[in-house]
Amino acid sequence: MNQINIGIEQADREAIAAGLNQLLADTYSLYLKTHSFHWNVTGPMFNTLHLMFEQQYTELSLAVDVIAERIRALGARALGSYSAYAKLTEITEDNGVTSARQMIQELLTGQEIIIRNARALYPLVQKADDEATADLLTQRIQLHEKTAWMLRSLLEE
DSSP states (O other): OOOOOSOOOOHHHHHHHHHHHHHHHHHHHHHOOOOOOHHOOOSSTTHHHHHHHHHHHHHHHHHHHHHHHHHHTTTTOOOHHHHHHHHHHOOOOOOOOOOOOHHHHHHHHHHHHHHHHHHHHHHHHTTTOOHHHHHHHHHHHHHHHHHHHHHHHOOOO
């Protein structure tokens, strides 16, 4: 990381990259879970949820690339293994959930974990004047908050 001169100190780049690797682990973990739920959802809301989960996992799959590329632009290595992601993320794996309602609840929880972790990175990013990462975080939070709202709406009685 010491050969990069982009106006962000090396220690700040390393800390921001670590936070972004957390976001990458969370995003990829939620991608896997959402994709599994897409395959395995059943019940009266099958078509609606099958299509919604597909839209969500497709967006998440694109997001992991954007996040990883930002990590690389900061000069760090983007994590890329299940075991590395599992060590970092609070998002639980799909452990055979069969209830559509439970799937929705678990995806909502995952969305909220990502929102909180992304938001927690802001103070460091602002201190380092890293506008590019701030923009990425703003876009991710906005999207995850909208998705969380939609999932939450499905749980209303």
